[in-house]
Amino acid sequence: MADTFGVHSALTELDVTEAFRVVDLAGVLCNGILGASIARQRRFDIVGFVVLGVASGLAGGVLRDVMLNTRPVAITDPAYLFTALAGALVALIFAIDGRRWRWPLLVIDALALGCWAATGTIKAQLAGLGLLSSLFLGVITAVGGGMVRDLCLGQVPAVLGGSTLLATPAAAASLAVLLTPAPARPTWGMAIGIVVGSGISLSSRRLGWALPTADPDAGVHLSRQQLRALMRRSERAGARRAGHVVPRHDRDDDVDS
Template sequence: MSSIDPSAFFNVVDVTGVVANGLLGGAVARAYRFDAVGFAMLGIVSGLGGGVIRDVLLGNGFPVALTNPAYLSGALIASAAAYLLVLGGKWTGRLLILADLLAVGCWAATGTVKSLAVGLGPLACVLIGVLTAIGGGILRDVLVAKIPAVFGDGPLYATIALIGAIEMFVLARFDLPNWGMTASIVTCAGLGLLARRRGWRLPGAAQWEVRLPARYAGTLRRPGTRQRH
C-alpha cells in the first residue's frame, strides 16, 4: 500500500482558501454595489494578493498566482459566483469562515517555508508568512477605502497567522515541513473559530502618560500650532 501524500490535501486547502477569499471579496463588492469588473478585481486581490506579495518579496520569478491556472481560475469563478448569487444564510457564512481560517494556516506556513528555503532569518520568515496569510484581505480593504480589519476591527486574525508561521518555522528547522503545515492549519482554524466565538481581540493602545520637566515642555511642537522663533 502506497503512503498517502499530504501535499494533495494541502493543495486542496490552498485552492479552497483562494475560492473562499474570492467569495469574500465578492461579498464586499456587492456591499459597495460594484459592477462585474469590481467583483473580479476584489475577488482576485482578496484570494491571491498575499501570495503575490510573498513571491514579489522573495524574488522567485513570476508569482505562483500567474503560473498555476488553478489559482486565477478559482478566484475568477468565485467572483462570478458572488456576482450572480447572494451569499446569505448562517451556514454559508460559517463555511466561508472555516475555509478562510484553514487557508490562513496554510498560507502562513507556505510563506514561512518558502522564505526559509531562500535563506532568510527567523523574523523575516515569520513576517512573510504572516503577510502571505493576511495580505489579500488588507489589499481588499484598502481598495474600498476601508481600514483593514486586521488592524483591530474584529476577532484575532493576524495573531493566529503569526502563531501558525512560528509553528511552521520551528518544525521546518527540524526537517518536518509536512507536520509544520498540518500544525499551522489545525492551530489557525481552531484558534480562529474560538476567537470568533469568544470575541477575543488584542488590547488597544496603553494609556500611560509621560510628563516631561517644565523646561522641556516648550520644545515639543503640538499638532496644528506654529513654533515661535
C-alpha cells in the same frame, strides 16, 4: 537499490509539491469567495466581483513571491487566476450573505488564513530564510489579501486593529510550522499550522478575543478648580524661590482644594 531510493525520493518531493499547491489554491479559493461576497453585499457589478475576488484571492501570494524576489506563481500558473475567478463566480451565483452564511464565511476565512500562513512559511523556508523572516512572511501571506481588499473598498485594513484577531492566528500558525522538525515541515508542519491558525481565528470570533487598544481618553484630567489650584501652587513656589512672602489666604487655598 539506489534507483529505488531515487524514485521514492522523487515521488515524495512530487507529493509535497502537489500538497503545497493544493493548500495554496484552497487559500486562493476561500479568499476569492470572501472578496466577491463583500462585492455582493455592496451591490457591485460584475467588474467589482472580479476585482475584489481576484485581489482578495491572489494579493497575499503575490506579496509573498515579490518579497522572495521570484515571479509570482499567480502569473506563472494559470490555475491560481482560474481558482480566484471561480471563487468570485461562486459568490456571484449564490447569495452568500445573511445570518445562515455568517459561520460558513467565518470558517472559510479562518481556513484561508491558516492555509496561507502555513504555505508562506514553508515557501520562505524553502528559499533559505531564517526563522524570524519565515514567520514574518507567513503573516504577510495570510493577511495580505485582506489588506488589499480593504484598501480597494476605501477602508482601514482590519488587520491594523479594531477587530478580532487576524495577525495573531497567522503568527501562531507560522510558529507551529517552524516548531515542527525540519523534515516534516512541508507535510505535518503545514497541516498543524493550518489547524492552529484556523482554530485560533475561529475561537477569537466566537469568544470576541482582541488585542488591547490604546484609549484616546486615557491620561490625567483636571477640573477647573484643580487647575487653578495647581497654577496658584506654581506661582507660590516661584515666589518662595524669589524670596517673597506668600499671603496667608493663598496657603489656605491648598487645604480647600
